[in-house]
Amino acid sequence: MTRESNYNRFELVQKLLRVKQSAAEAMTEEFFRIHPEWVARFGARGRQFCTADACYHIEFLAGALQAGSPEAFGDYARWTARMLGARGIDAHSVEENLDQLGKHMAGLLLPSEQEEVMKFLSVGRQECGAQGSGLEETGEEGLSLTMRAFLGAVLGGQRQAALTIVEEALRNGARHVDIYVDVITEALHRMGSLWEQNKISVAEEHMATAIAQYVVAMIYPRMIPPTPMRGKMVVTGVCGELHQIGSNMVADAMEAAGWDVRFLGSNLPERSVLETVEEFSPDTLCISTTLVSNLPAAAELIRSIRGRLGERTPRIILGGAAYGLSPRFVEENGPAETILDLRQALATI
Ligand code: B12
Structure with missing residues (x-):
């Protein structure tokens, strides 16, 4: 009740x-x-x-x-x-x-x-009746040059250019987390708004997404891996959720920060997450959810993990757009913690 x-x-x-x-x-x-x-x-x-x-x-x-x-x-x-x-x-x-x-x-x-x-x-x-334009958070003024160049490259299908833009920024001293949040996340959100407004096609959106994924994968080996010393972590999406780049970035950034990470991707059956958590026994479980329609699956996953592991349940961290829209989710379905921002996650977990 x-x-x-x-x-x-x-x-x-x-x-x-x-x-x-x-x-x-x-x-x-x-x-x-x-x-x-x-x-x-x-x-x-x-x-x-x-x-x-x-x-x-x-x-x-x-x-x-x-x-x-x-x-x-x-x-x-x-x-x-x-x-x-x-x-x-x-x-x-x-x-x-x-x-x-x-x-x-x-x-x-x-x-x-x-x-x-x-x-x-x-x-x-x-x-x-109160639609707005969908571009409120992504007005041109706030966009960095690198982000704009990256967005242009992914929308233009220029895979190598997209990677070069990011590599150049890293060479000039940008941190990986800045590239993740200020360049790739920002560009993908902007690209989503363009699709929403029917200004780019589904094919262009998929192409741009594939290039962004390629860039995320290419910069992963360039992070300096410290010896894992912060503990063990599982990062996963929930069943039904196809959005995976956000959780991928969280997994890579946490690994670079010293966590021993198992990244499960997204849209896997609840039973597979349970088995991994039971076998790997992580200190922290990060659950990423983008769509509000996938919150019942997230709630079910939390309930099952607590039911199965009881006191051995790891610390549960929830992140992704769905939780930003649902501040009471944790109150209703916890115990768990919500951290929406990758920088904040790195600073607090
Ligand atoms: C790429 C994309 C897709 C790809 C995903 C491919 C992939 N491999 O990931 C595909 C084509 C599969 C897809 C499908 C759909 N999509 Co889509 N998609 C996007 C898009 C453009 C980018 C998503 C993305 O990768 N963003 C970049 C990442 C890095 O950002 P992020 O996920 O927010 O993650 C950051 C933070 O949230 C945080 N974070 C995330 N997880 C976690 C976890 C923890 C623990 C922590 C601490 C932090 C954290 O850190 C990340 C780094 O900064 C968004 C636009 C948007 N605004 O996000 C739409 C968007 C999310 N999609 C949308 C929709 C509607 C759909 C579909 C329903 C479309 C359809 N009709 O089929 C389907 C649903 C599929 C499903 N069941 O999940 C809408 C959702 C609207 C809404 N009101 O919910 C959006 C907003 C587009 C739009 N503006 O209309 N999509």
Whole structure:
């Protein structure tokens, strides 16, 4: 039970995820019945996209509920309206979808659960109208020259140039962590905004990402590895999470700072993380999560580790964009600590 209401958060999240597909299909049927013009506009693929979007709405709603954070759902709704807006779909359609979702869930949930869901949906609905440009944090003024040159190289498909830009900065005295945070992270976030605004294609985004990954891998051997003396650490993403560059940087930076690190990548089954933690017996476990929709998997992982290891549970550090949007996640799903920033992690872990 949560502190403020008489429903079980875990059961509500699981219930939503269980009915996700059927609810999304029913919502899409209903939407196309009300808007026959969409059939002419988008054809059969429109139905597929609409169902996929409704699935995302439910997954992010479940993630925000898991984190006890209506703001996280608001952020998702704002992002969805902005991203679809850049592709010619009006924010009003998203609002309508959220209303439909609320109505659909009414028949499936207990009154106390429905009340909570409606609270989250109403924040989402409000935020659809307050989209912003998505570029607020990445305005040109704040961008360093190196970051801009790097962004230009990855978007232009120039792998060697991207590496040279970073190597040059390192030769001129930049620290690895500065390259990670101020150049590569910043450029990838900026690149994500360009994709969101439909200014670059999925192919360009994938190409740029692959080049960034190549650069991260190429600078790893150039770090001076100290003898491991800070203890053992496992760094992992959660099941369902495909974003991996952030956790890769955390793993490399921690290794360079003296940790004996096992980096598991992302999107691996919970059971594999459990086995590694049990066998390797780390002092610290870092869990990276980017999408709010993956917070139920993170909560489940924490619960399973604590259940299996009891007092032998390592210190758990959570990081990645999803936790920045969900300040109450730890309160609801801990004990664990949240550290969002790589520099702060290096200074405090
Ligand atoms: C590259 C990328 C992808 C790649 C990832 C490839 C890979 N191997 O990693 C691919 C193509 C797979 C992808 C897929 C998707 N993506 Co994507 N993706 C991005 C992008 C452009 C960059 C991500 C990245 O690598 N950033 C750089 C890293 C270094 O930054 P970071 O992860 O924030 O990590 C830093 C800190 O957070 C911190 N940190 C991270 N983890 C940890 C852990 C600990 C313990 C600590 C201490 C610190 C820490 O340190 C890092 C270093 O500074 C982002 C844009 C963005 N704003 O991030 C979108 C973005 C995250 N993706 C987005 C979306 C929507 C998707 C998809 C749903 C798209 C789709 N329709 O298929 C799928 C979802 C896949 C899934 N299930 O996970 C959205 C999310 C929007 C939202 N509201 O949640 C974003 C924000 C793009 C956008 N602006 O619209 N994506």
